[in-house]
Amino acid sequence: MSEVQAFIDRLEERSAERRDVVSEPTWIAARRQAGAARFAALGFPTKRDEAWKYTDVRRISEGDFALASDADFSKATAATLTLPLDAIRLTFVDGVFSAELSDLAALPSGVGVEPLSQALATNHEAVGGTLGRLTGVEFSPFSALNTAFNEEGAVIRIAAGTRVEKPIVVQFLSRANAAPVMSHPRVLIEARARSQATIIEHYSGEGEAANFTNVVGEALLERGAILTHYKLQEAPLNDLHVSSLHVDQGRDSRFVSFNINLGGALVRNDLIADLNAEGAEASYYGLFFAQGRQHVDNHTLVNHNAPHTFSDENYKGILGDRARGVFNGKVIVKRDSQKIEAHQNNANLLLSDRAEIDTKPELEIYADDVKCSHGATTGQLDEEAVFALRSRGIDEQTARGLLTLAFAGEVMELVGLDAVAERVERTVAGKLPERFNLAGLVELAALSEDSPQQGE
């Protein structure tokens, strides 16, 4: 416990002076206290906690993290990291809002995108209604920590009936600081009735960075709202990343999640959707590719709280070297949630003998008129497929690379944004252990395509 207390004390001390500057509403102060108390009581999770059985967070608990005080970031680097998209953009550097790297000009009517600090300054009561409603301090030690020390974040509000054409990008950049820093941002999404939007949470940074990001997201989908959410996590390879996203779905709402994890040393994602009314639908698509000693842990949960709700999930994992992947997908069908359909699939590809995957697709079902299935497979590339390609004159390394890309393709082909798909394919190709330059191949394919070029 003393270790946890020391962690809190250090953090308290470091954030104390900053908080005096911002005169906070009392409800926030109360929340902070509750968060700190809860975290002190829980401590960091250990392997004895079922939800953290395979994930060791000592790199976080033993780390000494400062807090960033400015948002200075090399413009040139930012330009290469930023997705080439015509988008509404909100950028944070080590958790601090960067107006310079953001693009909030000409927001369409009915769309509100602003940093949390600004939203609080304008009308803190409007934020207070939803902040923490879905993810409270009880959810996990990290959500408690986030509640206690959250300073910044994104607030996205889509008015009823509004269809947002441009994607909304929330970009988190990690800087190579002298000392590692941590941030506890919040992402708040309110999608009112019949609204439609695409939101991309994008995590990247400077190669040498080694920071800790602990983000909590909450999304509210009212009746008939459609939200496509991308999480593209290509954080620097020494970054520590813990995140959760909790989605509350109203009648006939549709939530599509693409959870793509390529970076980070230690990554833990929690994704939860509550299907609270008839007709609500959630689709989870995930891809993770880990190498070296990367550790990627994905926990997903779908709560079928109402009849006639649907969920579909497909997660793909590729693991090389000594990487470790964890997949825990859970579907809970509440009593009397009849006529629901829930499907879940997790497929993993192990490229190395020292890589490990721990997968646990769970079903908890209390209603009988349901169609539920789940499947999990783990294996290696199909040698016959490799042979088939080789017999057509493709060398072995290219064949293996192509097949690995094809494995990821099942998820990637559903991605509607070319800029995201291309970025991911290129990164995946570049990561392939065969050292064959598949990236060149992808580029070639992109050039030969007649489709108009995306982006800037």
Add this chain to the structure above:
Amino acid sequence: MATEEMEQLVRREYTQGFVTDIESDTVAPGLDESVIAFISQKKGEPEWMLQWRLDAYHQWLKMKTPSWAHLDYPPIDYQAISYFSAPKSKDDAPKSLDEVDPKLLETYEKLGIPLHERAALAGVAVDAVFDSVSVTTTFKEKLAEAGVIFCSISEAIREHPELIKQYLGSVVPKGDNFFAALNSAVFTDGSFVYVPEGVTCPMELSTYFRINAANTGQFERTLIICESRAQVSYLEGCTAPQRDENQLHAAVVELVALEDAYIKYSTVQNWYPGDEDGKGGIYNFVTKRGDCRGDRSRISWTQVETGSAITWKYPSCVLRGKHSVGEFYSVAVTNGRQQADTGTKMIHIGEGTKSTIVSKGIAAGNSNQAYRGLVKLGPRARGARNYTQCDSLLIGDRCGAHTFPYQEIGNSTATVEHEATTSKIGEDQLFYCRQRGISEEDAVSMIVNGFCKDVFQELPMEFAVEAEALLNVTLEGAVG
């Protein structure tokens, strides 16, 4: 649908619930070192065995009841249980069936196990366990001829101490888990099988367990050893009389398969599941594990679980030998307020090891059942394969079916597949049968039997028939 009729059938009384009044030599409830010493002395055990038990007891004292299972039951008072009960006629143990207490034989008759008949007709050697002491063992001579040792574990401790010392606790260590430790301290009987090198056991071995005296926990210990190239098929079946008090059953089964050996272990479990409010009923906490120690050895678990108020059971295989094979076929049926948390563990250690898991769960009434399994592939298990299929069928809207499969894969040459589905009996399937003049009940029975077929066909003939009958009785009319 015919709800009334369905409820009537679901509410059927446990037909095999009766109590045979046989004077028991029972020790007062409670557990301490003196009780263990009493058990050990009663069994005529050597000193080292008593020490072994006491060691387990001391480990047990430090343990906590596991709480991770998807089960809900009041805490068990381990001091309220009597740890020894043996039929009185033990001292002048019968040499043949004629000498057996006629009342006992009557019990078997009621259960539909005509001992001698079955023994004679089916050629099955029955080591009938009535409460905790083996009463009679048949076909011993024939087995002895083949060199097979089939006796009660107590006898084995006295007669074959070297085998017991070598193998007892070598698969399920004394302190493996809470219930295994308790069993190690107080086990009163069970079966011992030893099949020597190259011998295929000439008949299927079978033991009928039956819990009788009130307030007596049943702590069976079974140990089966198959030497190189040996083979044995072992059948375990149980029924129990109706009672209001919860009875604790914590058995341990250990299997050891050496090179090229094959052990097939089949169970039909139909203990008293409790009344419709979930009162009474057996608490069944079992640790079953097989060790494929030798190369190319094979262990196969088949179980049909229809009884018990609580089932906590994970027959597992440790696949140590190269190219060894582990199999798990299970049908679990829960009705009323039964709860079952069952599944398997397949631990792949050796190269080229293979495992198959087929689990079929049927939940009806207010019952809950969970499949919980672990498939673990170590770094040395090159080319290992696992295939898992677990399906659940829900009958009625008050029951629950859950799946918690763990997969830990640390080998890139391994192939692991897991599939699971949950559904109810399709209206169209029912309609299809009905339209062809098959009554609704028969149709359900047909569909359920078809659902379980993959498992039933793994059972030995005699058991397959019994299992199908059991399934029909348990689920008759429970149409959703």
